[in-house]
Amino acid sequence: MxxxxxxxxxxxxxxxxxxxxxxxxxxxxxxxxxxxxxxxxxxxxxxxxxxxxxxxxxxxxxxxxxxxxxxxxxxxxxxxxxxxxxxxxxxxxxxxxxxxxxxxxxxxxxxxxxxxxxxxxxxxxxxxxxxxxxxxxxxxxxxxxxxxxxxxxxxxxxxxxxxxxxGYHAWGKVYNSLLSSIRVHVQIDGENKELSVAQAINLRSHPDEGVRKESHNALEDIWTEKEELFASILNHIAGFRVQVNKRRGVKNVLEQPLMDNRMKRETLDAMWRALKQYKKPFANYLKQKAKIFGDNKMESYNFWAPMAQSPYQINYEEAVGFILEHFSQFGTELESFSRHAFDNGWIDAEDRPNKSAVAFCTGFPISEESRVFMTYGGRITDVLTLAHELGHAFHNHAMGPVHAVNKHYPMSIAETASTFSEMIILDAAMDKAESRNEKLFLLDEKLKRSVMNFMNIHARFLFEEKFYKEREKGFVSSSRLNVLMQNALDEGYEGSLDNPSIHSWVWTPHFYLTKSPFYNFPYTFGYLFSLSIYAKAKEKGRDFEKSYLELLRDSGNMSTEDLVMKHLGEDITSKSFWEKGMALCVKDAEDFIKLSSI
Incomplete structure (x- = not known):
């Protein structure tokens, strides 16, 4: 590179x-x-x-x-x-x-x-x-x-x-330490490579199907080998939470996550109802993509595979330049803030061993700084991850003038600025695309995000909901966790994914977050909410940045329902609000099928 x-x-x-x-x-x-x-x-x-x-x-x-x-x-x-x-x-x-x-x-x-x-x-x-x-x-x-x-x-x-x-928090730390210590062996270009979990997961978008499949199988072998250990960690975390909830009189495990997200149950139910109604087009997209790869059904290790050879193998400096260029077209503050982050050493993107598998952004409120962490591999997915985490950092920056007490926005809003920033970069890449293959490649990348938010996140929610119900009755074995994950994936993807990772419960770090139970539905909420905000931004251009900053600054001192009503004039307890965002994504699926059939 x-x-x-x-x-x-x-x-x-x-x-x-x-x-x-x-x-x-x-x-x-x-x-x-x-x-x-x-x-x-x-x-x-x-x-x-x-x-x-x-x-x-x-x-x-x-x-x-x-x-x-x-x-x-x-x-x-x-x-x-x-x-x-x-x-x-x-x-x-x-x-x-x-x-x-x-x-x-x-x-x-x-x-x-x-x-x-x-x-x-x-x-x-x-x-x-x-x-x-x-x-x-x-x-x-x-x-x-x-x-x-x-x-x-x-x-x-x-x-x-x-x-x-x-006890409780310590188990979460044990999980992170264990995951970071694991090494995965994969053959790449005839050479046996020893990789971290993060590096192995990055291979899911490798252009060589053989590498993707071998990496997938190598990871599955490791998860199978260590599933009893991970099952023990997960059960201890959930068991502690269940017992504390019982003592506090919490009847439903979703009560606390909804309260933490400042969201009504009616809002969550309305979102899931809309989502279930619109899954078919995304199942059709997966089927069409599988056909392109010569399969009858989408192989899970091919989901992140690029359509044809990616024209976007991009070095880090080019990625930074592309992000800054298109952030500037949205607003001066977003661009200048991001440039400051790059110039002042706020980002760790190096691909090296011993790094954590999870990309994140964390804030430093006293020094009013953020730090972004990821493993950059030179693909468009890495550029999007970088933009996503910079969005989190920008949200921290936007909260600068707000009193510290009111800076604590809920998880459901935490994914809004990040997803919004990611959309800017993905749409910019699509606008610059000239050939059919380039457009198809980027449209596919956009649809992957819709599938993740509408199908994968829904599967995570279904798994976690059923797991906690069973955990209330006692220890849930690794074999049973595999069954619950398989059932959740089948329902979440409507059976459109072949050989899904039934060990998703092992390598999905969100299940092990001791601060944030049910850190799944906030992603879908943030994604659809961001679509609404992004639609407004495209309509108003650079003039929208001031309104956007006001929305972010309000995110810590009102409920999600009141926030959306104030800044978008929409009732999010109504299924119709969520259908608007779903309809935009359905068009992407239809465009993909049409373009790939030519």
Missing amino acids: KESKFNFMWDLDSLFVDGSGSLQFNEHVKHMENKIYELEEMVYLFETPQEKDEAYRVAAIIEYITDIENNLAQANSFISCLLAQNSQDYKASRLQGKTSSINARFESNVKRVQKVLVNTNQQLWEKLVDTEILKEYKFILNDWCEQAKYYLSNKEERLVSDLMVD
Whole structure:
């Protein structure tokens, strides 16, 4: 690959010098510990408000909580970066254990504050949140009180938080460490290559079908060999969550994810109803693509395969230039922000061993920076991933003027800016395409994203929903997990995928996220929501960026239903809203079938 003027590796020293051996970071940890002691003293003296004038006490403790939260986020993001760039960084693992303990104490104290506030007389509460000093926090304070209704006693919540450190959250860390340590052997151009999981997964879009198939089979062999271990990890994570839910009186495992996403069940149900109605065209697309590969049914290892030889083998510098060029056509702030990220070492894209398999973006609220992590392989899919993660970083940037309390947007909105940025780049590539093969190639890439959001994500949702129902009754064996995954994939893809990975439950990291259960439907929500926003952007051009920034800045202080109503004037509890986005994607499927049949 041609050498790039842009750094392939990020700069972490500008945050804390010397990585996991940083004395500066150790001082930061000590500072957080002192802050936690002070918070505990404040919380001990904090009592349920009895008068409207006590609003200042509530504001004071909110500010203190926010300050600690920002410091914790800065520390946790740094450690995440250290472990992502080198899964063998054991010093970073020890630091993570330290900050996890601090985080548990912090969360326990925040819950105590929320429990105190929820006991406020309702009439007084309404007056309190409308005071000048608290009105900016009104939505979050009301959200806190809704959350607090599910909490246990202070003693029990503290015990739960303590157990999470070396139990619940620890299992998620074990999963990430195990996945990063696995090596996969694949023959490429007659040479046996030892690859990380991330590198092996990247081969799913390799132009050689033999390489794709061998990589797929090699990974499946590893998952089969280690399925008992992964089943144990997944069961422990889910088991802890099930038991805590029972103690808190949570009757349905979806209650908490919906609350976290600030979304009504009616909204989720409306989205799935629309999606199920429109799956047939995407099944037809998969069937047509299978025929092109000489198969009767789409082989799972061919799903990400490029249509013909990709004209978009693109080096990193060209990818950066392409992204900046087309971001600039949408808006000056998006382009200038992204250029700043590239110029200042915010991105780690190097393809090397020991890296994490998962691309991500993480924010540093104190220094007002982000870091983007991925493994760049020179394909259009990598360019799209880069644009996607930059979208996350731009969302962090957009929240800059917002008060820290109101910066916490839900997962459903978290995928909006990222998907939007990805759409800009994919559409730009399609517009520049000249030949039939180029158009077919890019249309296929666009449809892969629709299939992932409408079929694969739906399958993940179905699997997780059924898994948790069975986990409530006891341990779910690896063989049973395979059956549940097979059934979910068959239903999600409507039987249009051949030899799907029944071990998807192993290598899909979202099932092991201890902070975010059911991190699946937010992707579909974000994808369809982004389609609506993107349609507005194309209609208004560069003038839309101001409205877009306002939408992103509102994403942390209102429900998803209110956010969409305010900025798009749409009712998302109605199936008709979701049908509009689905119809746009159906046209892509029809265009693909028509173009590929010529």
